[in-house]
């Protein structure tokens with residue numbers, strides 16, 4: 001069989017620990033035998049980030065802007081313990097944060113659905129994709145503990161010196177206050193990323209805030225979404241037969257629980273933080289959750305939602321067997337390859353992505369899986385495989401799918 005040819009390189013961001021081990025196995029076993037893989041390689045492993053003063057992370061994000069599609073392995077975000085472990089010059093920032101800041105993107109997380117791993121919510125038949133606004137609100141707040149009686153006000157001073165004031169509260173005793181903000185620019189980027197992703201995946205888009213209570217703050221989110229939808233996206237949505245709808249956050253939560261899935265749920269920063277953990281645990285496992293960063297200019301970076309699986313890596317280093325789930329990392333690759341195929345008009349690359357995903361799910365459905373899934377599956381008589389054997393089983397299925 002001829003290997004599939006690529007025209008534009010994928011930006012490949014290698015990473016750390018157990019996921020770095022899986023990364024190589026996936027390439028060797030599942031990609032290189034079938035594709036003339038063209039990538040521009042960036043080593044985001046912590047050692048090389050440290051060596052380059054984190055310039056490699058910035059370069060990889062810029063390459064993503066240039067080529068349009070990246071695939072990323074999980075990476076360590078350094079903390080105090082990592083400073084000593086890796087003898088770091090500095091406590092480098094989270095690569096995901098750096099990349100997101102450069103690409104100005106929104107992260108979409110989607111569970112991978114497979115027979116045998118049933119969501120806790122019985123009626124969820126299709127994935128629910130959560131889009132979280134990643135800027136501002138309570139994450140960039142200013143807070144004061146009020147010691148006793150006094151007046152608290154919100155004050156905005158314009159560049160020309162004019163002031164706008166709003167009374168928060170006349171305190172009679174001790175209390176607390178909080179100020180938060182967002183920018184119309186960031187909200188607009190978020191909205192466009194959501195509309196683009198809905199069009200891309202041909203799914204309905206839901207958005208919810210509490211605009212009945214927050215008549216200026218949340219209402220501005222609602223208005224910006226509506227205006228951008230009406231002027232830039234409505235026609236395309238109508239053409240595709242998909243829908244955008246806005247509702248109150250409490251109504252959205254109630255509806256999500258009754259829904260069948262198969263839509264995108266856009267959330268403000270805090271709602272997204274809370275709801276994404278709820279949705280992902282209800283669907284089963286972090287190791288079955290993919291994540292894609294979409295920029296308003298239409299640039300994509302695919303990855304797994306989980307981390308570097310440090311505990312498994314230390315076992316691996318001691319020569320012990322691991323059973324680490326590679327599904328989300330495989331799906332990061334298939335997502336990126338499919339997108340590359342779509343942009344470069346290489347249908348074989350898109351078909352390959354479909355086949356690799358089918359082989360991965362087929363392996364699990366045949367009762368062959370890693371330990372994390374074996375613990376929660378409803379299938380009987382399952383075989384628990386180690387990290388490498390699981391990937392080899394997928395390879396067998398993939399070869400059958402091609403013959």
Ligand code: NAP
Pocket residue numbers: 073074075076077078096286287303304305306307308309310311312323324325326372
């Ligand atoms: P983690 O790597 O997601 O792992 C937490 C636990 O979840 C694991 O110990 C394991 O449980 C289970 N798990 C996660 N992924 C799994 C998989 N693929 N297969 C099987 N089990 C899996 O999170 P963490 O331990 O909090 O973080 C480790 C490192 O990852 C940190 O340095 C952090 O900075 C980094 N991180 C990176 C990203 C990213 O690059 N996007 C995201 C999150 C965290 P058991 O040990 O019980 O088997």
Ligand code: MG
Pocket residue numbers: 273274277
């Ligand atoms: Mg959280």
